[in-house]
Amino acid sequence: MGKDSRIEWTHHTFNPWWGCVKVSAACDNCYAETWAKRLGESVWGPKTQRRFFGDAHWKEPVKWNKEALASKLRRRVFCASMADVFENREDLIPHRMRLLQLIEDTPQLDWLLLTKRIHLVRKQLPKGYVFPKNVWLGATVENQASAGKRIKHLLEFTSPAVRFLSCEPLLGPLDIREHLVRGENGARVDWVIAGGESGPGSRPMDPAWPADLQKQCSKARVAFHFKQWGHWAPLEQVTDLVTKRTPIQVVRRDGTEVSLAAIGKGKSGRVLSGKHWDQFPTV
Numbered sequence: 001m002g003k004d005s006r007i008e009w010t011h012h013t014f015n016p017w018w019g020c021v022k023v024s025a026a027c028d029n030c031y032a033e034t035w036a037k038r039l040g041e042s043v044w045g046p047k048t049q050r051r052f053f054g055d056a057h058w059k060e061p062v063k064w065n066k067e068a069l070a071s072k073l074r075r076r077v078f079c080a081s082m083a084d085v086f087e088n089r090e091d092l093i094p095h096r097m098r099l100l101q102l103i104e105d106t107p108q109l110d111w112l113l114l115t116k117r118i119h120l121v122r123k124q125l126p127k128g129y130v131f132p133k134n135v136w137l138g139a140t141v142e143n144q145a146s147a148g149k150r151i152k153h154l155l156e157f158t159s160p161a162v163r164f165l166s167c168e169p170l171l172g173p174l175d176i177r178e179h180l181v182r183g184e185n186g187a188r189v190d191w192v193i194a195g196g197e198s199g200p201g202s203r204p205m206d207p208a209w210p211a212d213l214q215k216q217c218s219k220a221r222v223a224f225h226f227k228q229w230g231h232w233a234p235l236e237q238v239t240d241l242v243t244k245r246t247p248i249q250v251v252r253r254d255g256t257e258v259s260l261a262a263i264g265k266g267k268s269g270r271v272l273s274g275k276h277w278d279q280f281p282t283v
Contacts, residue, residue, distance in 0.1 A: 008270070008278070009193055009225050010078035010112060014061055016099045017092065018051035018082040019043030023116050025171055026142035029201045032082045050083070052095060058102065065106035076110045076136075086117040086124045096124060107134050110283070114138040114166055118153040136162035136191075143172035151179050155187045161283045162190045168227055169197030173209050180220035191223045191281040196230025198265040204232040204248065206258060211273055223279035226272040233268035235259035 005013045018036060021044070022028070033044045036051075043051050061077060068075045079085060085096060103111045111134055115121065118139040131137065137160040139150040154163050167174060182188045194213050196205035210226055217224035229237075235247045238261055247259045270276055 005078065007078060007081070008227055009076070009280075011075040012061075012064055012109075013078045013081045015053075015080040015082045016085065016095045017053070017080070019048060020082075020084050020087060021046050024140075024142065024146060026116065026140055026146070026169055029169075029197060029199055029203075031199055034199060036082065050089070050091065058098065061102055061106050061109060065108045068108040074108060074110055076112055077106075078112045078114070084115050084117055085113055086115045086120050088117070088120055088124065097126075100125075100129070103135060104132055107132070110134050110136055110161065112136045112138060112164070114140060114164075116140045116150075118150045121153070121157070131157065131159040133159075133161045135160045136164055138164040138166055141165045141167050141174065141176075142169055144174055147174055147176055147179075151176065151189065154189070155179065155183060155185070158185050158187050162281050163187060164191035164193065164281070165189055166193045167210075167213060168193060168195035169203065169230065170194050170205050170209050170213075171197075171203060173206070174213055175216070176213070177216050177220065180216060180222045189222060191225070191279075192217050193225045193227055195227035196232060196268075198228065198230040202231035202262075204260050205230065206252065207234045207272075208252070208258070214272060214277060223281045224277050225279055226270055226277040228265055228270055229268035230265055231268070232260040232262055235261045237271065238263055238268060 005011060007013065018041060020032065022030060036043050041051055042048055064075055064077070079099070085099065113135060137154065137157055139154045141147045141150055157163065176189065179189045192213060194210045197203050214224050214226065247261045249257045249259055252258065
């Protein structure tokens, strides 16, 4: 949990618990698992215990809500960076219910609920439950295959103020144009976050992938946020930072090549097509 988060697209982070199970390619190099292990926490896997927290932890968002009300500025809360709110386990049910009540009790905060289990959301909610208007519901979509499986479930929900996609780590090209326009129920993808992978074992991201996503969003007038290049950056953008590191050549399907350099998240930056993309949806 953290007030004033370093994640570019949120103000605060809140975790109702720690721990999860890997479910897709985006999970292969999970930063949350790595961080938990670094702190000596064994909370990953189907049979391990999750880490839960006391009342002091749960009171923090109430303080943030009061501060936001006093400043007359809404604040975004990413929930959960170290877990998945909709993981299917019986021991999580009371904590999830407590979270839903906390969300209702903090109307000045916009709660970003991001999941790789979007198909399980309805099953994990109380019967007849409707998300309050301070919920932004999101699904992780790392490639076209995951987009085909997850976005349709995200767009079943019409009550969240925002429906968004986290395309990080972006592991392949994405065509989501059909989901950027409103369907019969009035829902569409309202916001797209994209970024490359960072940390040990990071997989390279073709610069064409986020650039194309940005163009799709721009054409549909959907907010787009480019979070980071990650560990690998386009050589043409960071040539002055590359010294002893040997660039790699990524061959695209059409036979063209692109040069990438492994320089780390801190140096690779967030510039895409000559600018920072820090767009947010209008609520």
